[in-house]
Amino acid sequence: xxxxxxxxxxxxxxxxxxxxxxxxxxxxxxxxxxxxxxxxxxxxxxxxxxxxxxxxxxxxxxxxxxxxxxxxxxxxxxxxxxxxxxxxxxxxxxxxxxxxxxxxxxxxxxxxxxxxxxxxxxxxxxxxxxxxxxxxxxxxxxxxxxxxxxxxxxxxxxxxxxxxxxxxxxxxxxxxxxxxxxxxxxxxxxxxxxxxxxxxxxxxxxxxxxxxxxxxxxxxxxxxxxxxxxxxxxxxxxxxxxxxxxxxxxxxxxxxxxxxxxxxxxxxxxxxxxxxxxxxxxxxxxxxxxxxxxxxxxxxxxxxxxxxxxxxxxxxxxxxx
Ligand code: FDP
Numbered sequence: 386x387x388x389x390x391x392x393x394x395x396x397x398x399x400x401x402x403x404x405x406x407x408x409x410x411x412x413x414x415x416x417x418x419x420x421x422x423x424x425x426x427x428x429x430x431x432x433x434x435x436x437x438x439x440x441x442x443x444x445x446x447x448x449x450x451x452x453x454x455x456x457x458x459x460x461x462x463x464x465x466x467x468x469x470x471x472x473x474x475x476x477x478x479x480x481x482x483x484x485x486x487x488x489x490x491x492x493x494x495x496x497x498x499x500x501x502x503x504x505x506x507x508x509x510x511x512x513x514x515x516x517x518x519x520x521x522x523x524x525x526x527x528x529x530x531x532x533x534x535x536x537x538x539x540x541x542x543x544x545x546x547x548x549x550x551x552x553x554x555x556x557x558x559x560x561x562x563x564x565x566x567x568x569x570x571x572x573x574x575x576x577x578x579x580x581x582x583x584x585x586x587x588x589x590x591x592x593x594x595x596x597x598x599x600x601x602x603x604x605x606x607x608x609x610x611x612x613x614x615x616x617x618x619x620x621x622x623x624x625x626x627x628x629x630x631x632x633x634x635x636x637x638x639x640x641x642x643x644x645x646x647x648x649x650x651x652x653x654x655x656x657x658x659x660x661x662x663x664x665x666x667x668x669x670x671x672x673x674x675x676x677x678x679x680x681x682x683x684x685x686x687x688x689x690x691x692x693x694x695x696x697x698x699x700x701x702x703x704x705x706x
Contacts, residue, residue, distance in 0.1 A: 635701065
């Protein structure tokens with residue numbers, strides 16, 4: 386197991402050395418995400434100040450235009466990922482169509498990302514995050530985004546919370562790195578993360594219960610209440626999943642009459658989070674199928690999501706599966 390305190394760059398390079406056939410391409414790709422994440426984190430930390438300045442005159446003291454943080458995060462990621470030359474194509478929640486950066490014509494990977502998830506929480510100073518999912522280039526077309534989640538080469542999220550943390554899997558367990566702002570490095574703080582077999586928390590927007598399309602879901606939640614569970618729901622997927630990973634329990638966003646396929650996006654929300662949770666020993670399902678087995682048909686498709694500790698997800702499947 387890697388040593389606590391080792392920085393993310395070194396960790397990535399040491400992982401690469403375990404595979405003599407590795408070209409170093411994935412390492413450069415992950416380091417590009419890391420650089421973008423540090424820059425986004427520094428902007429997130431200024432969010433309240435930038436808003437004040439923005440309202441005053443739409444330009445900040447340096448005379449730069451103040452941008453909405455989610456658009457800015459998208460641009461930062463596109464620039465860093467394109468310039469890395471390691472991505473043949475980029476898909477983002479903020480883009481209708483994928484981008485094919487000229488620097489990446491010969492690259493091996495495609496990446497789908499949500500630049501700033503939970504953005505409705507920016508103005509109220511609640512944790513938000515960036516989520517990404519990397520697949521191998523197979524056909525060299527946009528169809529490469531439509532691969533099942535189990536084929537992900539790497540996935541992760543960066544949570545901008547009480548500290549900034551980078552949680553990463555390359556299919557070899559899950560490791561969490563905390564940004565030390567004094568030195569500007571992500572340092573390994575949570576090696577080999579494992580989700581508890583069982584938790585005490587369920588996390589779901591229960592205000593939608595009357596609209597849920599599967600009434601058995603209500604019965605499941607009532608059972609959890611009878612068993613003494615408590616509820617936590619931040620409404621920011623990265624934050625809710627991060628807590629679930631550390632404390633166990635269940636996080637869900639089901640289908641309802643308004644969101645008939647759920648609300649969360651398969652490619653850059655559900656699948657990468659499912660990969661992390663399963664790599665940490667948990668489970669993720671849409672209620673019928675393991676999230677990682679779903680073959681996408683559209684880059685922006687939505688899916689119901691339930692993920693968390695094995696005990697809670699197995700119990701859920703007894704009600705709705
Ligand atoms: P947001 O709309 O703030 O971007 O992906 C969308 C998302 O946040 C998730 O982060 C979050 O889990 C979910 O929506 C919250 O949705 P509800 O407000 O409908 O509960």
